[in-house]
Amino acid sequence: MGETIIDKIWDVHVVKSITDQVDMLYIDRHFIHEVTSPQAFSGLKEKGLSVLRPERVTAVADHNVPTQNQHLPIENELSKKQVDTLLSNCTDHSIELFGIGHEKNGIVHVIGPENGLTQPGMTIVCGDSHTSTHGAFGAIAFGIGTSQVEQVLASQCLLLSRPKTMKVEVNGKLSTGVGAKDVVLYIISKLGTEGATGHFVEYAGDVFRSFSMEERMTVCNMSIEMGARGGLVGIDETTINYVKERATISDEKLAFWKTLNSDQDAKFDQTITFRAEDIHPMVTTGTSPDTGVDIAETVASSTRNSEKGLEYMGLKNEQPMIGTKIDYVFIGSCTNSRIEDLRAVAGIVEGHKKPEGVTVWIVPGSNKVKDQAVDEGLDKIFIDAGFEFREPGCSACLAMNDDKIPSGALCISTSNRNFEGRQGDGARTVLASPITAAASAINGKITDPRTYLN
Amino acid sequence: MDKIISTAIVLDRDNIDTDQIIPAKFLKSTNKEGFGDRLFYNWRYDENDIPKEDFEFLKYQKESKILIAGNNFGCGSSREHAAWAIADYGIEVVISSQFADIFKGNALNNGIVPITVSEACLKALMKYFEREKSCPIEVDIEEQTLIVDAKDIFINVKFDIDPLKKEFILTGTTEIEYLVEHQADIINFEKTHVL
Numbered sequence: 022m023g024e025t026i027i028d029k030i031w032d033v034h035v036v037k038s039i040t041d042q043v044d045m046l047y048i049d050r051h052f053i054h055e056v057t058s059p060q061a062f063s064g065l066k067e068k069g070l071s072v073l074r075p076e077r078v079t080a081v082a083d084h085n086v087p088t089q090n091q092h093l094p095i096e097n098e099l100s101k102k103q104v105d106t107l108l109s110n111c112t113d114h115s116i117e118l119f120g121i122g123h124e125k126n127g128i129v130h131v132i133g134p135e136n137g138l139t140q141p142g143m144t145i146v147c148g149d150s151h152t153s154t155h156g157a158f159g160a161i162a163f164g165i166g167t168s169q170v171e172q173v174l175a176s177q178c179l180l181l182s183r184p185k186t187m188k189v190e191v192n193g194k195l196s197t198g199v200g201a202k203d204v205v206l207y208i209i210s211k212l213g214t215e216g217a218t219g220h221f222v223e224y225a226g227d228v229f230r231s232f233s234m235e236e237r238m239t240v241c242n243m244s245i246e247m248g249a250r251g252g253l254v255g256i257d258e259t260t261i262n263y264v265k266e267r268a269t270i271s272d273e274k275l276a277f278w279k280t281l282n283s284d285q286d287a288k289f290d291q292t293i294t295f296r297a298e299d300i301h302p303m304v305t306t307g308t309s310p311d312t313g314v315d316i317a318e319t320v321a322s323s324t325r326n327s328e329k330g331l332e333y334m335g336l337k338n339e340q341p342m343i344g345t346k347i348d349y350v351f352i353g354s355c356t357n358s359r360i361e362d363l364r365a366v367a368g369i370v371e372g373h374k375k376p377e378g379v380t381v382w383i384v385p386g387s388n389k390v391k392d393q394a395v396d397e398g399l400d401k402i403f404i405d406a407g408f409e410f411r412e413p414g415c416s417a418c419l420a421m422n423d424d425k426i427p428s429g430a431l432c433i434s435t436s437n438r439n440f441e442g443r444q445g446d447g448a449r450t451v452l453a454s455p456i457t458a459a460a461s462a463i464n465g466k467i468t469d470p471r472t473y474l475n
Numbered sequence: 476m477d478k479i480i481s482t483a484i485v486l487d488r489d490n491i492d493t494d495q496i497i498p499a500k501f502l503k504s505t506n507k508e509g510f511g512d513r514l515f516y517n518w519r520y521d522e523n524d525i526p527k528e529d530f531e532f533l534k535y536q537k538e539s540k541i542l543i544a545g546n547n548f549g550c551g552s553s554r555e556h557a558a559w560a561i562a563d564y565g566i567e568v569v570i571s572s573q574f575a576d577i578f579k580g581n582a583l584n585n586g587i588v589p590i591t592v593s594e595a596c597l598k599a600l601m602k603y604f605e606r607e608k609s610c611p612i613e614v615d616i617e618e619q620t621l622i623v624d625a626k627d628i629f630i631n632v633k634f635d636i637d638p639l640k641k642e643f644i645l646t647g648t649t650e651i652e653y654l655v656e657h658q659a660d661i662i663n664f665e666k667t668h669v670l
Contacts, residue, residue, distance in 0.1 A: 036664040037657065043639045045657065049670045057554065059505035070655065085503065099503035106505050142670050150553040150577060166555035166581035168650070176654035178661055182637065214490055215547035215573055248550065250576050277669060309490050329488070419499045419552075428522070440494040440551060442517050 023284025026255055027186045027221045030161045030281060034144045042182045049143040050155075051077055051173050052129045053116070055107040056084040056421070057148030061171035062110040070175045072114040077177060079138055080111045080118040083128045085421045088384050088411035091121050100422065114174075127387020127413040130154035130355035134238065135389055137268030141256045141278045146173055151355045151437065153244040156253030157237035158260055159281060161221065163251040184250050185219050185290040188283075190226035193297035198471040200365070201236035202357060202435065202454035204228060205243040206303035206313040208295065213325065214311045217249035220290065223283060224254050228297050234263040235361045242356045243437050246310040255282045302470055304342050304433075305452040308333050308441050316342055316457065316469050333441055334449050335431070342467050345451075349432035350375075350462040351444070352455055353384030353411075354418035357435035360393050362455040367399040369459035369473045370406040376465035381408040382424060384416040406463060420445045433461045477645055479567050479588075479614045481540035483604045486532055491544055492551035493578060497560045499552075510556055511563030534608070540567040541612050543600050547571075548589075549578025558585040568614050570621070572597045583640050584650060588614065590621060590634045603628050616644060 036045040053061075058080070065071070072078065085100040095101040104121065111118040119125040125136055130151055133139040139155045145162035146152060148170045155162035169179055189208055209216075222244055229237060237254045244252030254260075256278050264270060301315040305323075307330035312323045320331065321338040331338070336345070352358070352366055363385065375381055383403050385391040391413055394400055403410045417424040418436035420443070426432045428447025435458050439450035453461070456470035463473075501513045518530050526533060542561070548571040549557060558581040561569065567587060572594045574582075582589045592600070603623070604610065613622045616636070623630040636644075643650065654661075 033668075033670070037660050040637075040639050042637055045654070045660070047661070047664055047668060056502050060507050060555075063506065064651070068651070070651075073658070073661070097503075103503055103505060140670070148553060148555075150551065152553075164553035164577055166553055166558070166577060166584060168555060168584035169580065172651045172654055175651055176658065176661055177665075178654050178657075180639065180650050180653065214550055215575070218547070218573060218576060245551075245577075248547065248575060273669060309492075327489070419494075421499050421502060438492075438494070438551060440492045442498055443494050446498075446500075446517060446522065 022288050023286040025186045025283045025287040025289060026159060026223060026253065026281050027161065027184065030142055030144065031183060036178055039180065043180050044183060045178050046144060046181050048146050048173050048177055048179060049077065050138060050145045052133055052145070052147035052152070053078060053080045053170060054084055054129050054147070054149065055082050055103040057167050058110065058170055059103060059106045060167050061174055064171040065174060072116065072174045074177045075115045078116045078174065079133070080107055080116050081126060081129045081132055082107055082120050084415045084419065086121050086414040087422050088414045088416050088424055091412045124388055127390065128355045128358065128415055130242065131359060131386030131390065134158065134234065135267070135387055137264060140264055140268065141260055142281050146179070150245045151242050153249065153251040154238050154242040154355055156241040156244065156251050157234055158264065159253055159256035159278070161251060161253065164245065184221040187217055187220040187222045187249070188289040188292040189222050189224050190292065190294040191228040191297055192226040192294065193228070195228060195297045195300060198302055198456065198474050199300050200454050200456065201232060201239040203300055203303045205240045206305065206452060207300045209243060209247045209311045210303070210313040210323065211295070212247045212293070214246060214309055215248040217244070217247040220249050222249045222252040224252060229254050230257065233361060234259060235359045238359070239356055243310065246437060302454060302457050304457065304467060305439050306334070306336060306342065307331060308439055310438060310452060313452070314342060316467070318342065343469055345467040346431065347379060347433050347461055347466055348430035349426050350379065350381040350458050351417040351432055351434040351436060352458050353382065353386070353416050354436035355386065356437045357455050358384060358386030358390065360390050362435065363390065363394050363399050364397070366455045366459040367402045369456050369470060370463050371402045373406055373463040375407040375462050379462065379465050381462045382411055382417060383408050384411045385413050387413050408462070417444050419443060433458050433467060477615065477617045479540055480611050482536050482609055483541040483543050483612050484532060484535040484539045485601050485605045486542065486544045487601050487605070489545035490547045490550055493549055493554050493557040494551055496549070496557040497554065502554060502556055507559050509563065510560035511565070514560040514564045536608060538565065540565060541570065541614070542566050542568070543570045543597070543604055545571065546594070547573050547575060550575040553577045555581045558582050558587055562587055570597070570600065583644065586644060588616060588636070588644065590614065592621070592632060592634065596630065596632055599630065616641065
């Protein structure tokens with residue numbers, strides 16, 4: 022019986038099997054950020070421990086940073102303290118830090134891949150649930166808590182139970198206007214937020230094979246939203262070419278990567294198959310990421326809404342999603358803030374202007390993405406459309422900085438969570454793809470992006 | 476800590492995510508203390524920080540050490556602040572029909588025991604304890620049993636807990652201590668590891 026890529030990668034990282042269920046697993050790459058690491062460093066200090074392999078750790082300030090005037094000191098005292106604490110911890114422990122203003126600064130799940138730090142076959146962790154993003158490279162990547170951040174700093178290992186495996190296959194050809202975000206929102210709407218709990222998912226089939234690395238990252242990013250411990254895509258030429266452009270790879274590693282893909286007869290604990298043709302542009306309707314519907318449908322076509330959720334959203338079951346008035350548009354986050362996302366948005370909005378009363382924030386995922394957008398003249402298209410083109414950070418995805426959606430306002434967002442209060446106390450979030458957000462931005466209401474294509 | 480006997484709080488909502496357990500605005504701290512006051516903050520307090528009397532959580536005994544919550548508890552963000560808030564509030568056991576993986580790990584690392592029961596059992600517990608706010612539940616970690624023995628109800632279920640994590644909880648061992656003790660194995664592993 023063949024093996025899955027998940028089992029193969031897992032096996033080469035087992036330092037020791039402790040019990041039938043728990044392995045001591047070696048971690049190749051550890052990303053840290055300012056919000057979930059300070060207590061880990063304090064813990065090390067209290068215990069008199071040091072960082073075992075600082076060269077395997079990369080730090081970045083992203084969750085709590087302003088997206089305007091990054092050259093000035095952070096005004097919020099608590100945010101400033103967290104960012105300063107990260108700097109001093111990195112200095113004390115010789116950890117590489119991409120701080121605010123650094124050319125490699127950006128959202129942790131954007132800068133890792135972009136700088137060649139994320140590579141196939143690796144085990145990758147970060148104190149952040151969207152670490153699953155890095156699975157796009159054929160890696161076992163997952164979010165951890167702060168106690169585990171401390172464990173990895175001290176030992177480069179974690180005590181973990183072997184995951185169950187799930188294959189999610191999407192075959193066929195996507196229609197025009199349907200992209201990676203729609204695919205993942207569709208999968209989540211079918212599986213539910215707990216549908217993949219306990220599993221690592223391999224995304225397989227025509228659709229993922231044809232996706233670029235950035236599209237694969239969008240899909241893997243939201244694996245946690247179906248409860249999965251992580252999600253990945255097998256390693257192919259697309260993966261290898263992307264990594265080779267960003268890092269020097271030994272022949273030994275290249276040869277090894279090629280052995281890691283799932284065998285033809287690999288046995289998964291669960292396999293689920295979807296047809297690409299069944300997927301349409303998606304928007305969420307409630308306060309859970311599994312409440313996505315075909316944009317042309319009514320709220321009621323999701324059966325996953327709770328009464329409380331719809332009341333919070335101010336939406337009614339019989340209401341069509343298209344035409345719902347919006348107040349804010351957020352294009353950014355580790356899900357959709359990369360250059361291909363910004364190009365797609367620019368493609369829709371060029372020559373259009375947003376209506377009065379709608380605020381649009383475009384927050385690039387990194388300084389590199391921002392610079393690239395400027396080089397391509399995308400910033401001018403955004404500014405001409407009346408949008409704000411900001412500096413990189415997590416921003417309104419979780420609203421830890423000043424980028425908060427006001428109470429009661431409706432925001433169409435390219436981020437990953439529509440939980441109550443996620444984008445600010447009382448804020449209402451509709452998750453969508455970059456082109457759906459873009460079309461809605463220039464129309465002031467939820468709009469089918471296909472209206473603006475062709 | 477091998478036995479917990481306490482009244483329970485019922486929160487009959489599914490998919491309680493960690494943003495609800497502890498909103499992001501409280502994650503700016505650099506230490507682990509004081510999060511209990513912020514537990515379920517946006518459900519518990521209005522925009523003027525006045526407690527919302529209709530929030531069901533507040534209708535139970537403040538001293539309860541057991542929380543009974545809807546399916547898929549702790550989904551979403553990996554923030555361990557959620558476990559810190561629950562522990563700081565005084566809750567030692569959470570019962571649900573399913574836990575999100577990261578939360579489950581965080582809970583165990585903070586001495587909170589997540590107990591998964593069947594949906595039918597969860598429903599029965601919720602129905603009973605919504606009414607009986609002074610009836611105790613007994614959780615025996617050593618025996619892995621959850622027992623309710625009152626005049627109109629008898630529940631005795633066995634729950635799963637990973638043997639290693641159980642040993643850690645019973646002996647007060649931390650995962651980091653265990654890992655650091657095994658450093659020789661780790662260094663040995665690195666000698667042949669190519670990635």
